[in-house]
Amino acid sequence: MTKTIPDALWGLIGQGVDAIDTPALVIDLDAMERNLQRMVDFTAKHQILWRPHAKMHKSAELARLLMSAGAVGACVQKTSEAEALAAGGVTDLYISNQVIAPAKLARIATLAETLAGRGGWLALAVDSALGIERLAQALQGRRAKVRVLVEIDVGQGRCGVPPGEAVLPLVRQVLACPQLVFGGLQAYHGQAQHLRSPVERRAAIAQAVRAVNLSGEVLQAAGIQTPLITGAGTGTLVLETASGVYGELQAGSFLFMDADYAANERDPAQPQFEHALFVKTQVMSRSAQHAVCDAGHKSHAIDSGLPTVHTWPGEPALRFGNGGDEHGLLYPTQAGQTLPALGQTLWLIPGHCDPTVNLHDFMVGVRGGLKQGTVERIVTVDARGAVG
CATH class of the missing domain: 3.20.20.10 (Alanine racemase)
Structure with missing residues (x-):
């Protein structure tokens, strides 16, 4: 039976991506x-x-x-x-x-x-x-x-x-x-x-x-x-x-697509698939050396490695580090690089999409991109936990 979508998620439909609480599994x-x-x-x-x-x-x-x-x-x-x-x-x-x-x-x-x-x-x-x-x-x-x-x-x-x-x-x-x-x-x-x-x-x-x-x-x-x-x-x-x-x-x-498949050297005959699944997260703590986001291992699988941090063209890259179940550590990749601010939204690309999806009851479908898009639908993960 299809899972019942909570009213709070239904209420996201038609709103901008900023309204999506974190951490959340999002489909572009x-x-x-x-x-x-x-x-x-x-x-x-x-x-x-x-x-x-x-x-x-x-x-x-x-x-x-x-x-x-x-x-x-x-x-x-x-x-x-x-x-x-x-x-x-x-x-x-x-x-x-x-x-x-x-x-x-x-x-x-x-x-x-x-x-x-x-x-x-x-x-x-x-x-x-x-x-x-x-x-x-x-x-x-x-x-x-x-x-x-x-x-x-x-x-x-x-x-x-x-x-x-x-x-x-x-x-x-x-x-x-x-x-x-x-x-x-x-x-x-x-x-x-x-x-x-x-x-x-x-x-x-x-x-x-x-x-x-x-x-x-x-x-x-x-x-x-x-x-x-x-x-x-x-x-x-x-x-x-x-x-x-x-x-x-x-x-x-x-x-x-996920970070592990993206690590493959592409065969020229292979269609050019792109990342469409992301974990939306935000910075919840910050120090001089690193920032901390609210997406730990309970929001993304790590069997194929830690997630990568999606960066927009012209932005400096960040490295995601193991922070445990509820936290992700964010490190600069260049000397003198400014860390993201408290409350700043980040988008993670899971290392392995299959077990990452299995950690969530719902996926939020966004139309118009991750920056200025609008929530169009809520997709239920009907077979979450279906391991028998």
Whole structure:
């Protein structure tokens, strides 16, 4: 169920950005829509499907926006994420992760029925015979089928079976179950997304493509066609597309971009995505050596590093330092640089957008820029805390 937006947030709509209290998670709607259009143009040019990952924004509203722009559906990583987005009107969902627990698989069966009743689909990744067996058991007596994609480990070193012969028995098991539909192969290389140089990323995805081709050859030799290869992220989407092997892109972070993705050396073929997600903060204390803002770790994730401080052209840069849960430390980057004044507004670019979004119930959508923009909408983080 969609979260109830507090009256104080509703009251922001139509007001200027100065009215947004701090700390707050803010979407630059103009930048977000430019990112979206660049992705639409890219996928149309290359005639490839895209199913952006909703674990990034965790919002049914944004998932629907992406689908209205041409996305075929949404990826999620957790059963509860799928349930939250389905409750918000998303009808084509792929849980690109393993689900083994019978209690969760019972929920998946119920969700599959719900989506089928709306003309939609639920899909799930698998990498074990036990996972397939338990999914089939959960679907017994249900009036729905689940699309199943066998995951291969293409270099991530996380989930997935080794490429090649290990794929065949799992696919045969799926094909033998009347309530399962073989949907293809899951081939996502997460580690490749954050390799800094294009050369490193190309090498990693070349390895992934070899793994995919080997698996496809094994299936083809057994007389089994592979309907789809799905994977790719914001850091490598041009490479999976250029391979001619992948039929669907799962990139999601392109919509907001974060400091870690921005640290990658850009591939010239990559669309020029820009930052669209910010933490608004203000200076609450000041000393001779540093200033302190009110956005600590409870307002932004630090797994991919501390946030960076957004600076306007001509302004001196600031370095963000670890101040703990509720405080951020701001240091000058040049000798003699003036620190920001008490009460001054600053905008932080999160190191990693996905877990940062998961720290907030709502995102404030601003139209017209961060300096003089106006609050246009409040976006609910429907799947906040949906980790099961």
